Amino acid sequence: MKRLLGVLAIAAGLSATISSESLWTDEAFSAFLASHRSLAACWSTLLHGDSSDLQMVLYYLYLHLWTQLFGQSEIALRSANTPFILLFAAVLVWASQRLFQSNWVWIIAALAPLAVLFASDTRPYFDVIALSLTCLTSLLICLERPTTRERKILPWLALASLLVGALFHMLMLLLGLPILVLIFAVWRNNRNALRWLDWKWPLAVFTPLFLALFAYFAWTFSRGATYDYAHPDLLSMASVLFRFAGLSGFAPNRHYDNPIRPYLGAIAVSGIVFLAALALLSRAWSRALFWALAAGIAQVLVLSFALHQQIEFRHLSSLLPILLLLMMSGLRRTWVAGAALGLIWLISDIRQLTAPEYRREDFRAAVGQCLKLEQGRRAVIAIAADPLAPAYYGLSPEGPAPCFPLTDSCQQGLAKVDWPRKSAAQYALFWPEAQIKSWFRLQNRNHIDVILLISRSRHPLLKNSAWWPVLETQPGAVSYQQQGFSVYLLSAPKP
Numbered sequence: 001m002k003r004l005l006g007v008l009a010i011a012a013g014l015s016a017t018i019s020s021e022s023l024w025t026d027e028a029f030s031a032f033l034a035s036h037r038s039l040a041a042c043w044s045t046l047l048h049g050d051s052s053d054l055q056m057v058l059y060y061l062y063l064h065l066w067t068q069l070f071g072q073s074e075i076a077l078r079s080a081n082t083p084f085i086l087l088f089a090a091v092l093v094w095a096s097q098r099l100f101q102s103n104w105v106w107i108i109a110a111l112a113p114l115a116v117l118f119a120s121d122t123r124p125y126f127d128v129i130a131l132s133l134t135c136l137t138s139l140l141i142c143l144e145r146p147t148t149r150e151r152k153i154l155p156w157l158a159l160a161s162l163l164v165g166a167l168f169h170m171l172m173l174l175l176g177l178p179i180l181v182l183i184f185a186v187w188r189n190n191r192n193a194l195r196w197l198d199w200k201w202p203l204a205v206f207t208p209l210f211l212a213l214f215a216y217f218a219w220t221f222s223r224g225a226t227y228d229y230a231h232p233d234l235l236s237m238a239s240v241l242f243r244f245a246g247l248s249g250f251a252p253n254r255h256y257d258n259p260i261r262p263y264l265g266a267i268a269v270s271g272i273v274f275l276a277a278l279a280l281l282s283r284a285w286s287r288a289l290f291w292a293l294a295a296g297i298a299q300v301l302v303l304s305f306a307l308h309q310q311i312e313f314r315h316l317s318s319l320l321p322i323l324l325l326l327m328m329s330g331l332r333r334t335w336v337a338g339a340a341l342g343l344i345w346l347i348s349d350i351r352q353l354t355a356p357e358y359r360r361e362d363f364r365a366a367v368g369q370c371l372k373l374e375q376g377r378r379a380v381i382a383i384a385a386d387p388l389a390p391a392y393y394g395l396s397p398e399g400p401a402p403c404f405p406l407t408d409s410c411q412q413g414l415a416k417v418d419w420p421r422k423s424a425a426q427y428a429l430f431w432p433e434a435q436i437k438s439w440f441r442l443q444n445r446n447h448i449d450v451i452l453l454i455s456r457s458r459h460p461l462l463k464n465s466a467w468w469p470v471l472e473t474q475p476g477a478v479s480y481q482q483q484g485f486s487v488y489l490l491s492a493p494k495p
Contacts, residue, residue, distance in 0.1 A: 002103050003093050010089035010110045014119040015082060017353060020074045024360035024484075025457075027077070027122040028389035029405055034063040035072050035417040045416065049407055051220040058167035059124035077122045085119055088130035095137040096328060099144065105331040108338050109324040111345040113246040117352055118317065124168045125317040131165035132175055133321035134158075139179065140325070143186045143193045151195065155202040163209055165318065170217055175318045177299050178292040185288035230460060232310040237301060242267070243313040244320070245274055249348030253358050256484065257458045273344050280337035281330030289326040296322060361484030363389035366453050369480050369487045370395060371423055373451050380448050381425035382439075384467045385455035385485065394420045395453075399427030425453070433466040440470070443492055450490040457484060 023031055033053075036042040042064045046053055053060070066080040089110075096106035118126035138158035141150055162179075165172035186193045230236070242251060250266040252258035260267075282290075296319040304311045331338045352358045367390050370381050383390055387397040388405070391414050397403065403410035410427050428436070443450050452471075455462045471477060471488065480487040 003097060006093040006096075006103075006106055007086070007089045010092060010106070011086050013110065014085045014089070014116065017116060017120040018075060018078045018081070019120060021359070022362045022364035023074060023077070023122065023389055023392060024363070025386040025389060028363070028386060028392055030060070030063055030122045031072065031077055031392055032388045032413075032417060033060045034067040034077065035419065036064060037416070037418070039064055041416055050405065051223040054220045054223075055170035055217060056124050056168060058164065059127065059169065062168075063122070078120050080122065081119055081126050084127040084130040088115070088126070088133060091130070091133050091137050092324070095133070095140075095325060099137065099140055099325070100328050100332045102328070102332045105328045105338065108331055108342045108345070109328055111246075111342055111349060112320065112324055113248060113345055113348045113352060114244065114313070114317070114320050115324075116349045117248075118314070123314070125314050128165050128169050128172050128317045129320050131161045131168065132172065132318040133324070134161040135165065135175065136179075136182075136321050136325060139182070142195075142198065143183070146198075151198045155199045159202050159206040163206060163213065166213055169317070171315050172318045174296060174300065174316075178296040178319065178322055181295040182288050182292040185291050189288075229312070230310040231308050232304045236310050237304065240311060240313045240316070241297070242271070244316050244323075246345050246348055247271065247274060248313070249351035249355075249358070250344075255360070255457060257456075257463070258357070270344050270348070273340050277337040277341040277344075280334050281327060281341075283330070284333035285326050285330030289322060289329055293319065293322045293326055356483075359483045361389070361455070361457070362482050363485075364393050366390075366482040366485040366487055367393040367395045369482060370425070370451050370453050373480075373487070373489050374423060377449055378447065379451050380443060381423065381451045381453065382428040383425045383453050384429050384431075384465055385453055385462070387427050387429070390425065390453065391419055394422030395425050396421045396423070397425050397427035403427055404429070428467070429462075429465070431466060433470060436466055436470045440490070447492045447495045449492050450488075452486075452488040452490065454486050454488065455484060456486055 033042055033045060036045060039061065042060065046057060046060060063077070063080050067076060070076040070079060092106045092109055096102050096104075096109075115126065115129055118129065135158050138154040138161070142154050142158070146154060162172065162175065165175075183194060239251070239254065242248070243254075247267070247270045250263065250270040252260055252263050297316075300311055300316060300319075327341065331341075363386075366385075371394070373379065374381060381395065383395070383397050386405075387399075387403050387410055391397060391410075396414055396419075397410040399410045401407060401409040401412070403413055406413035426439075428439075431439070440450065452467065454465065454467055454471075457463065474488075474490055476491065478489045478491075480489075
């Protein structure tokens with residue numbers, strides 16, 4: 001009964017975060033693929049798109065099937081995480097009781113801000129967290145006096161969850177090195193911990209499947225994949241690890257160019273409390289899990305600097321369960337550390353979920369503002385932002401290929417989905433400054449007002465848009481601010 005109540009409590013808490021707030025950029029792409037009229041059409045778009053999308057192929061196919069059953073609303077899309085929320089809840093309580101002989105340490109782990117944040121995201125990251133936790137818990141039980149029944153089932157479950165997780169997102173494979181380190185660390189202390197006969201048949205079955213998976217990923221890389229991230233530096237990586245630790249609710253929203261100075265006090269206090277909790281936990285936590293987590297983070301740092309790509313904290317999703325299990329292994333011996341860790345994670349959760357500055361891009365409000373301004377005037381709308389989220393809310397972009405992130409033209413790409421069309425807009429994100437000025441002159445000659453929806457994201461592609469210097473030469477422009485956007489009205493001269 002205690003286990004059931006724990007599972008229901010976690011599932012209810014995480015499900016309560018699922019909202020009908022506006023989709024943000026990455027969610028809109030998920031919604032686009034999920035909204036295709038058939039599974040074959042969805043696969044065709046993936047096959048002809050960027051290879052990085054093929055590296056999370058099973059998630060998109062799963063999401064498409066989900067929307068066929070439950071619709072394409074924001075809540076329906078985000079509710080696709082529900083089965084994985086239930087899996088996460090069940091395995092977390094199971095790990096708490098089976099591995100750590102505790103009926104309460106799962107409470108702290110369930111507050112992990114990274115898990116809470118991704119539970120309501122139409123992306124594969126929470127699903128990867130749940131599958132990674134399943135894999136690691138199954139493996140740890142196999143290494144710690146498993147029952148006869150567990151010896152028959154858990155090797156299969158560990159390998160299956162690792163394989164499915166990798167098909168949901170290739171970065172699940174970041175779990176590979178930590179698993180090897182974990183096995184070695186346990187084996188070093190107990191040479192009989194791993195019963196190879198229990199793994200004989202599971203490995204025989206799954207080895208060809210993993211070889212096929214590696215060949216598939218090699219094929220996706222051979223097609224060329226676009227990874228457009230900033231160059232890494234020590235400060236950026238420290239910021240990623242700070243957020244991975246669950247302290248993002250004390251720092252500025254890094255999606256925008258927010259100043260860090262007002263947050264320095266909160267960052268310092270939360271960091272000190274977190275490190276103090278770690279110091280207490282380190283007296284009792286599992287050394288094997290510690291070295292597994294250290295190996296996972298080290299490989300991420302090496303890969304990031306070697307490939308000159310700044311990794312984001314969401315890319316560490318598969319490593320989060322190692323952190324949670326590590327914390328749980330120490331929490332069973334000290335309630336003081338548990339109280340401190342639970343408090344700062346709870347505060348971080350509440351701030352991320354409720355504070356206005358942590359809201360994602362509000363495409364719905366920005367599109368609504370554009371449509372409102374368009375009423376009753378002769379005007380044309382231009383979009384200098386992601387094209388798919390505005391299209392989801394009825395503002396259909398028009399422009400030649402590539403209509404990034406699509407490889408088709410905007411019209412060809414959006415013809416694949418049945419989204420409402422309230423008005424048309426020019427897709428102008430990549431226009432050079434000369435083209436923007438020429439287009440402005442044309443609208444002025446024709447006495448047509450211009451309504452511009454432009455993103456205020458700190459992503460270099462958007463932050464360095466050619467539209468900004470042009471807007472500085474338009475003193476008469478009227479701006480309306482929405483979360484993550486500016487909407488400008490540039491009135492044409494009267495005839």
